[in-house]
Amino acid sequence: MQFIADNMLGRLAKYLRIMGFDTLYPPRRDAHYRFATNLPNRKFLTRNSKYRQNATDSKALYINTETLSEQLRLVVNTLHLSIDSKRFFSRCLICNARLLSIPKEAARESVPPKSYSSHSDFVKCPQCGKIYWQGSHYQRMLATLHQIFPEL
Ligand SMILES: [Zn+2]
Numbered sequence: 001m002q003f004i005a006d007n008m009l010g011r012l013a014k015y016l017r018i019m020g021f022d023t024l025y026p027p028r029r030d031a032h033y034r035f036a037t038n039l040p041n042r043k044f045l046t047r048n049s050k051y052r053q054n055a056t057d058s059k060a061l062y063i064n065t066e067t068l069s070e071q072l073r074l075v076v077n078t079l080h081l082s083i084d085s086k087r088f089f090s091r092c093l094i095c096n097a098r099l100l101s102i103p104k105e106a107a108r109e110s111v112p113p114k115s116y117s118s119h120s121d122f123v124k125c126p127q128c129g130k131i132y133w134q135g136s137h138y139q140r141m142l143a144t145l146h147q148i149f150p151e152l
Contacts, residue, residue, distance in 0.1 A: 001043060001079060008047035009063060012071045017096055018141050020087025024096060045075065069148045076149075085152060088145070089138065092125035099123040099132060107131050 003023040005013035013025040024042065044051070044060040051060040061078060063071050076083065090099055100123060107122035110131045119133040132138070146152055 001081060002039075002041055003075075004039060004042040004044050006044070006046040006048060009045055009071070011068045012045065012063070012075070014093055015068060015072055015141075015145070016075070017091045017093055018089060018145065019083060020090045021081070022091070022096065043079065068144075072148050083149060083152065088142070089123075089132065089134075092128060092130060092132075094130060095125060095127045097125050097127040100126055102131070107133070 001021065003013070003016055003021060005016070005023055005025050007025075007027075010025060013023045016023040024039070040059075045063055046060055047063050049062065049064075051062045052064070061075065063074060065071050065074060075081065091097065092099055102122050102124045104116075104120055104122060107124075108116055110129075111122065111133065115133055115135055119135065122131055122133050124131050
């Protein structure tokens, strides 16, 4: 399932990406609905209570909670998403593109020397060029996911 999140749901969008779900997060406020309308295969996630009535609509999911933990559980439970930890960290957190493995040598120029020497696996976003590795950021986000989904 693919998503488009409104501009109140930046953290939710980020964590959906971390979990490997294809999630658009358009930068402009007015773009959300237009995007959502033009992209019929994407579920529109919104904090806008105008969509409350459409809670069961196939198009929009009204998010009626504040915290990341509740929001993420709401999306996963309501839409019966299956969580697959093998897909975690497979998308760029900035632009949503699928990350590609790169040879360690190719990361040398772009990664701090300490991270370069202590990690062997690096992935790169083909769209924005950002390079990721399983450092402390990764560990923190993974810990957050395990807190939200203790069953993982
Ligand atoms: Zn990117």
